[in-house]
Amino acid sequence: MGINIGLVGNPNSGKTTMFNSLTGSNQYVGNWPGVTIEKKTGKLKGHNDITVTDLPGIYSLSPNSMEEIITRNFLLEDDIDVIINIVDATNLERNLYLTTQILEMDKPVVIALNFLDVLEKRNIKINIDELSKLIGCPVILTSALKSEGLEKLCKITIEVAKKPRNSISLPYTFQTIKALEKIKSLANITNQYYAVRLLDQDEIITKKYKLENNQELKDIIHKYERENDTDSQSAIVEERYRIIEMIVKATVDAKKAKLSTTEKIDKVLINRWLAIPIFLGIMFLVYYISIVSVGELTVQGMEYFFDVIIGENVRSFLLNANVAEWMISLIVDGIIAGVGGVLTFVPQMIILFLFLSLLEDTGYMARVAFIMDSIFRKFGLSGKSFIPMLIGTGCSVPGIMAARTIEDERDRALTIILTPFIPCGAKLPIFALFVGVFFGPLASVSMYLLGIVVVIIAGVILKHTKYFGGERSSFVLELPEYHLPSIKGTLSSVWDRSKAFIIKAGTIIFIASVIIWILQSFSWNMHMVANHEESILASIGKFIAPIFAPLGFGNWEATVAILTSFAAKENVVSTFEILSTGVSLNTYVSTLFTPLSGYAFMAFILLAPPCFASLSTMKKELPSVKLTLFAIGFQFTVAYIIALLIFQGGKLYNQSSALPTILISLIIIVFMALIIKHKVKNRGCSGCYQSNCKHRKE
Amino acid sequence: MSNLYKTKKGKKVRVVDIECSDFVRRKIMDMGIVKGTILEIVSIAPFGDPINLLVRGYHLTLRRKEAEKIIVEDYELEGAY
Numbered sequence: 001m002g003i004n005i006g007l008v009g010n011p012n013s014g015k016t017t018m019f020n021s022l023t024g025s026n027q028y029v030g031n032w033p034g035v036t037i038e039k040k041t042g043k044l045k046g047h048n049d050i051t052v053t054d055l056p057g058i059y060s061l062s063p064n065s066m067e068e069i070i071t072r073n074f075l076l077e078d079d080i081d082v083i084i085n086i087v088d089a090t091n092l093e094r095n096l097y098l099t100t101q102i103l104e105m106d107k108p109v110v111i112a113l114n115f116l117d118v119l120e121k122r123n124i125k126i127n128i129d130e131l132s133k134l135i136g137c138p139v140i141l142t143s144a145l146k147s148e149g150l151e152k153l154c155k156i157t158i159e160v161a162k163k164p165r166n167s168i169s170l171p172y173t174f175q176t177i178k179a180l181e182k183i184k185s186l187a188n189i190t191n192q193y194y195a196v197r198l199l200d201q202d203e204i205i206t207k208k209y210k211l212e213n214n215q216e217l218k219d220i221i222h223k224y225e226r227e228n229d230t231d232s233q234s235a236i237v238e239e240r241y242r243i244i245e246m247i248v249k250a251t252v253d254a255k256k257a258k259l260s261t262t263e264k265i266d267k268v269l270i271n272r273w274l275a276i277p278i279f280l281g282i283m284f285l286v287y288y289i290s291i292v293s294v295g296e297l298t299v300q301g302m303e304y305f306f307d308v309i310i311g312e313n314v315r316s317f318l319l320n321a322n323v324a325e326w327m328i329s330l331i332v333d334g335i336i337a338g339v340g341g342v343l344t345f346v347p348q349m350i351i352l353f354l355f356l357s358l359l360e361d362t363g364y365m366a367r368v369a370f371i372m373d374s375i376f377r378k379f380g381l382s383g384k385s386f387i388p389m390l391i392g393t394g395c396s397v398p399g400i401m402a403a404r405t406i407e408d409e410r411d412r413a414l415t416i417i418l419t420p421f422i423p424c425g426a427k428l429p430i431f432a433l434f435v436g437v438f439f440g441p442l443a444s445v446s447m448y449l450l451g452i453v454v455v456i457i458a459g460v461i462l463k464h465t466k467y468f469g470g471e472r473s474s475f476v477l478e479l480p481e482y483h484l485p486s487i488k489g490t491l492s493s494v495w496d497r498s499k500a501f502i503i504k505a506g507t508i509i510f511i512a513s514v515i516i517w518i519l520q521s522f523s524w525n526m527h528m529v530a531n532h533e534e535s536i537l538a539s540i541g542k543f544i545a546p547i548f549a550p551l552g553f554g555n556w557e558a559t560v561a562i563l564t565s566f567a568a569k570e571n572v573v574s575t576f577e578i579l580s581t582g583v584s585l586n587t588y589v590s591t592l593f594t595p596l597s598g599y600a601f602m603a604f605i606l607l608a609p610p611c612f613a614s615l616s617t618m619k620k621e622l623p624s625v626k627l628t629l630f631a632i633g634f635q636f637t638v639a640y641i642i643a644l645l646i647f648q649g650g651k652l653y654n655q656s657s658a659l660p661t662i663l664i665s666l667i668i669i670v671f672m673a674l675i676i677k678h679k680v681k682n683r684g685c686s687g688c689y690q691s692n693c694k695h696r697k698e
Numbered sequence: 699m700s701n702l703y704k705t706k707k708g709k710k711v712r713v714v715d716i717e718c719s720d721f722v723r724r725k726i727m728d729m730g731i732v733k734g735t736i737l738e739i740v741s742i743a744p745f746g747d748p749i750n751l752l753v754r755g756y757h758l759t760l761r762r763k764e765a766e767k768i769i770v771e772d773y774e775l776e777g778a779y
Contacts, residue, residue, distance in 0.1 A: 091754075233724060233727070234732065263740065266750075271741075272743070272744050371743055374745040377747075407721075474760075478756065478757065481756075
């Protein structure tokens, strides 16, 4: 008989490391039905009939967030046989809060008291037997990082899973117990968890039992609130923490405990004056290493590898094997050039992902949100919006998904719409190409600046619309303890992200390369053409090109590159690579663009709606299709306007040397004017929480 | 009595009341700030907002707007009992 184990715990409790240690490489990643929250399942090592499900990291089972609702539905309704609750032993008080809620469900529970190694280092002693007795379930000391205690954990979990268990009653006060008893008989249930949720006035559970308008329930709650002189929600949370304080007092001996190093590190890293210079320094280093110094070396190496070693050798091999000429062209000029053009940038991307993972795993990323919050709030965003954008410099897909930590739906939507404006890794090859042909490396940097400026301005503008307006979000965020990331964990998360990129090169870009090659090699009557001008691709491009004429790149080649970029941004490079038969890529690009139109093209590619993968993530993460369509329209309009301003503005100045600087300042001035105009128009308030506000929302 | 935002860095205070709007209040309570909890401001972000608190042995951040609605009293003075 198979067993289903659910892994539940707070964020930063070492849950993911534990899941990896328990299942090894035997994992399957999917999504929870209807949402994009990752659902990871795997088979327990050595037990093919035991499934482990990794649930999202949560602080409570209150319906505060999507993650919390998913977890509790899964625990209550699906056929989970046993719950492993991972508890950070160095932060017992807050972690046990979730435990007290889990214990009330009538499922067997095993506590994995994690971070045994840190506990020993800091000289904190926990009386395990006493703890186990007080909370009424087995407690196992573990260190997921060092794989300690896992065997025992598995053994006990399997044993416990077979024994049914009734939900445990916490030592609540007499009034609470009485109120819960009344609710149980009213709703005709025995489950303690549901009874507590009903007393807590949880809307979802109340609806489930059709008690929304039940006077008797209201009376019980009112009486309870009068007895406690506070609302029922506060009364229950206060009681839980009172019970936890009691448990901690009886079991934890921290008299000889050493202070954690986190506070010492934070004294420097989030120091009021040093925080921002240090952050900028770290960011500079990350991008200098991954894009300029080491990154460029790898790009040159990969280019040599694909063009010379693979391309030339395959061509001569096929020539010797007497393969038809068109076939050689398809393979070498189409597939190898197209896919290789993109794979060239994989090492660079891996270095960038490695740094981003390190910043996340050490706990620094949360500090960045903390430091940047007040700056970001000036533009209508939250410090939490910064993390999606930082990850978005790698790839927009995980960036958009990282926006989930923002609780408020509209603020989350705003961050999702703005994140693609930050240049993702796939756009780097395009910038690198144009920079190599026309400009110095400063032009690449100017794209990042342009992205940031557009995020800020677009944020301010959208924040003044009715839908996104008002300040609702909060900044209740845990700053986790710093810890050294595990090499295995970091590498596996780097691999997860890079894999998606490589798979894309192997699938979407492979197919796109073949299609582009076919379209550019044949005419409508299916004859191979000598000149690309007569191809199918050219005629499609020529049809659409006039739209882009005002932006300076109304030729069919650029139009086709823009079309293919929606499958994957890197396609711009591979498209030019395929089209440039006979001449070098750089020469080819310099015939298509002037420096000015090239710069406008870069800006357009930077700001235009992202690739299909990002768009589908956006659709899943945004609350409605309407909003997704709005986002696409908004991004397209912004891209078009900015590229138009650059090209037409530049033509006026006609001064190619100082172009980027002049143009960006021009854009800023125009948008500032727009904002001021907007601000004056939207003076009215849409209701806030200020007590003296006459539109006050309750 | 005072609010949390006015509290000096490094001084311990006890929570008397949480006057935030419902949703934020629920979230704050779940994270361990309830009536009677001892809090201490550990650090303040550049530009004076948000603040970094020590709550039940771990670090939690709140914005000025939220901290102003958490009513606190001096803890050290009443530490006698």
